[in-house]
Amino acid sequence: MTNYNIIGKRGIWLWISGILFVVFGLALILWRFKFGIDFTGGSLLEVKFAKERPGVSEVQTALADDKSVGNLGSLIVQPVGNQDMIIRFQESSEEKHLAVVNSLTKLAQSKTKDNTVEELRFDSVGPSIGQELKQKSVNAIFFVLLAILFYISYAFRKVSKPIASWKYGMAALIALFHDAIITMGVFSVLGKFYGMEINTTFVAAILTVIGYSVHDTIVVFDRIRENLPKSHLDFEGTVNMSLNQTLVRSINTSLTVLLTLVAITVFGGASIRAFALALTIGIAIGTYSSIFVASPMLVVWEKWRQKKAH
Amino acid sequence: MPNIFQSMFLSGGRAKVWRIFSLVILLLIVGLLIVGGGYYNRGADWIASKTGQAVKLPTVKETPFRLGLDLLGGTQLIYQADVSAVPGKDQPSAVEGVRDVIERRVNVFGVAEPNVQTNLSAGKYYVMVELAGIKDTAQAIKMIGETPLLEFKEQNTEKRQLTAEEKKGMDAFNKSASKKAEEVLGKVLSNGDFAALANQYSDDPANVDSSGNKKGGELGWISEQDNPELFKLAQKVPVGKTSTELSKTSIGYQLIKNEEKRTKTDPFNNQPQMEVKASHLLICYKDVSGCESGLDKEAAKAKIEQLKSKANKDNFAQLVKENSTEPGARDRAGDLGWFGRGKMVKVFEDAAFSQKVGTIEGPIESEFGYHLIYKQAERKIDEYRIRNILIKTQSESDIVGDQSDWKNTELTGKYMKRASVEFDPNDNSPTVALEFDQQGGELFAAITKRNVGKRVAIFLDGLSISEPTVNEEITGGKAVISGKFDIKEAKLLSQRLNAGALPVPITLVNQQSVGATLGQQSVNASFRAGLIGFALVALFMILFYRFPGVLAVGALAIYSVLVLAIFKLWPVTVTLSGIAGFIMSIGMAVDANVLIFARLKEELAFGKPFGAALEEAFRRAWPSIRDSNASTLITCFILIQFSTSVVKGFAITLAIGVLVSMFTAIFITRNFLKLIPESWLEKRPWLVGVNKH
DSSP: OOOOOTTTTHHHHHHHHHHHHHHHHHHHHHHOOOBOHHHHOEEEEEEEESSOOOOHHHHHHHHHHOTTTOOOSSEEEEEETTTEEEEEESOOOHHHHHHHHHHHHHHHHHHSTTOOEEEEEEEEEOHHHHHHHHHHHHHHHHHHHHHHHHHHHHHTTTOOSSSOHHHHHHHHHHHHHHHHHHHHHHHHHHHHHHOOOBOHHHHHHHHHHHHHHHHHHHHHHHHHHHHGGGOSSOHHHHHHHHHHHHHHHHHHHHHHHHHHHHHHHHHSOGGGHHHHHHHHHHHHHHHHHIIIIIHHHHHHHHHHHHHHHO | OOOHHHHHHSOSHHHHHHHHHHHHHHHHHHHHHHHTHHHHHHHHHHHHHHTTTSSOOOOOOOOOOEEOHHHHOEEEEEEEEOOTTSOGGGHHHHHHHHHHHHHHHHHHHTOSSOEEEEEEETTEEEEEEEEETOOOHHHHHHHHHSOOOEEEEEEOTTOOOOOHHHHHHHHHHHHHHHHHHHHHHHHHHTTOOHHHHHHHHOOOGGGBOTTSOBOTTEEEEEOTTTOHHHHHHHHHSOTTOBOSSOEEOSSEEEEEEEEEEEEOBOTTTOOBOEEEEEEEEEEOOTTSTTOOSOOOHHHHHHHHHHHHHHOOTTTHHHHHHHHOOSTTHHHHTTEEEEEOTTSSOHHHHHHHHHSOTTOEEEEEEETTEEEEEEEEEEEEOEEEEEEEEEEEOOOHHHHHOOOOOEEEEEEEGGGEEEEEEEEOTTTOOEEEEEEEOHHHHHHHHHHHHHTTTSBEEEEETTEEEEOOBOOSOOOSSEEEEOSSOOHHHHHHHHHHHHHHHOSSOEEEEEEEEEOHHHHHHHHHHHHHHHHHHHHHHHHHHHHHHHHHHHHHHHHHHHHHHHHHHHHHHTTOEEOHHHHHHHHHHHHHHHHHHHHHHHHHHHHHHTTOOHHHHHHHHHHHHHHHHHHHHHHHHHHHHHHHHHOOHHHHHHHHHHHHHHHHHHHIIIIIIHHHHHHSOHHHHHTOGGGGTOOOO
16 A cells, blocks of 8 residues: 655645635635625526627616616626526615516617516515624534534544544644635635625535535544554554545545536536535535644644643 | 345345345335336336236326425515514514415415415514415515505495395295294104104205215214304203204204213313313503503512412402403403313413312413412313204395495504404403504594494405494594404404504515526526436446445435435425535435445455455444534534525435435445355455455
């Protein structure tokens, strides 16, 4: 069996992770997210033009000039596919919705006579709901973290030597923080430069990434847990051996999960594309961190403890 | 070598494996029939038509997936109910009232399976309305958002009267009915067979059962509640005897035979059902609506404790008259008369039924305040088993049909301020008090003035809920609906009226609608993504793990069938994110197999024989499968607890997927592997990807 000295080069991996973490963490602090209407309140209207689709600026001027529409707050018009168009505005009342659809129909028919506008989707969210969703999401994340820390500490209660079982939990938590922050940071960058919005499903994606990251880390830790009592190597060597033993499995599993996720991202339709993309990025990073962050952290921790003892 | 069937019934390890294998196949077939029932039925039809109905396969029940609105097309509306004007403890019932009203309106709209739910979240009340397949969202919003319709109507005086001729016809009919009834009575009295006479003469539609056979006048057990008119008649006729004189009820002449008398029993525990006669003393406190005692909760409690220490059988009525805050207590001394189970609020009823006759118990806290209860008597509820012969008579409505008795007035719920439960000062029965605004008060005064001595009706959403008689002109903008209802009904009515007057305004805070086209597109895209994802995973597994990979793909296929069958049976509402959860779970389901196979390879590389390596691989893979899936499950359950519909759907499908995948990996893959003869595999190590040294 091949034997890579992963732990020996832990400095390199931890530096890479550290830099990624800081860069995307900064992006997150600087740019935050581009929140979708789930969080900010507002309306999203997706329509399909049967014949010719008017241009973005045409739609913008038509809606701005139409007196029956009035003020929509901010207005974003975005063509999708060949015939569809997504229109976002801040106002969330039913009257505005109808007025916009009427205005679009008029515009469509001024271009081609028997053109029609089919309404594919309309979402509108009041601002208070958005606030509440944010709060709920934060609560959910907090409880997931807490529950996972408890579970790992419990699952690893029998291997308190040489390092305490709660440290496995902490190392797993650090790895998942790393995964979550980098994934969120990527979306912050995507939001800044490509206008990608996040909505409630993004929260689900982040939570799933957290769950998966831990899932993956536990498999590696489990091998360490199994090897520790019978290993002739020191702690560092045992961890490295365990990593090598699980390396193929970790990569294979992640590869299969990523295969299905890529399938969703590419073929799954527009509405869950961002969701699947978040999962894809998060799980790729989660796989990396379970090998190159979580386990090296255990060794670093142990070395530090030894040093302190002397 | 024994064949499969022989193997199955032999004892020993391999026989067990074959039995489990056949169990798995059975499970798969059941799963396939649930998931693809429609395809199977069409196939069965096709075979039947090709073979000239010679081969007829049994058909199965087709269960559809329950699709979410994002896939089906439809509208979801979320309203926030503003309960700030309602005292804390009435808020849930006020919101329930809103829900009821919305549900009735949605039903009028004719939506297939509408879904109306209330939801308390972060201290705010929401009402969520889901309308599948509704295109005209604007119309739906308009109908739901309208103030529920409370109308006051007066008697329609332009009703068609019977013509002289019709009147003559009716009289003649009733005369001959009377003659016929006399004749039948004669036959009954001359000891004729009552059942045979009933079959010959009775006009009662209840005498014919669903398949058209006559029942000999048998009506079964009747209590006073079921049919007061017949119950009164039965009381006059001794058990085993028949009526000796003609009795007329609202629908015609009735002759009855009293077959048996019994005490009504509870069908669940066979205990006799009881009625209680009691009176009570009520001390309400500030939080109770309409309470004018001015006491806060502690003071009310202290007061009633103090009253209880003084109270005895002889002075109870006097204490009630002097102290009870119930309206009308002075006149009726808190007397509630006879009541059975289900007529009073539950806490009160439970207390009254459990205490001893002649005792005074309390204080009992209900939503009306603190009660002291004096239980005066208790009795069993009687029931009679009777047969009847009905000779029908005609009334006006039989001839001219149902004419609308009512015509509209200008007064509607728009003018109402609030409704509350009060007690009638005369007979202490619960009533519902209405309070109008200035203009409503004037309209009400005008209506009562021109209808003195006549009835007016109160309609809620087109249904008459009360038809009181006006005794005098009522000024001051207050009306009372009194009538045949108990506390529970009165509460419900006031709640509905309050919803009608909307003391709880609702605002649309969230609206999502998806057109049918987009829904269909999403279904197709997800279906494609699922298939492609599955194919990629299968390809990867087979390329990398070779033979075990093939088995794992088989297990994965069974896994998918089982999960989809669970989606249908439970049923899980399948949304777009739910499908994503399912597809993702395919990837995670593979993980368990990968863990096992990676171990298997290792064990084989150590040179262990296949069978032992297999056992060891499963044993050692199990802790990581368990712990890693547990963390995903924890995440899922927290998501289910804390999230809204979209995320919830994802978490539910992922959790189901993870649970089933643990079963398939451990149970199904393992058995597939065990089925393969070891010697066969050991000769072909490349099949498991091991190069033995």
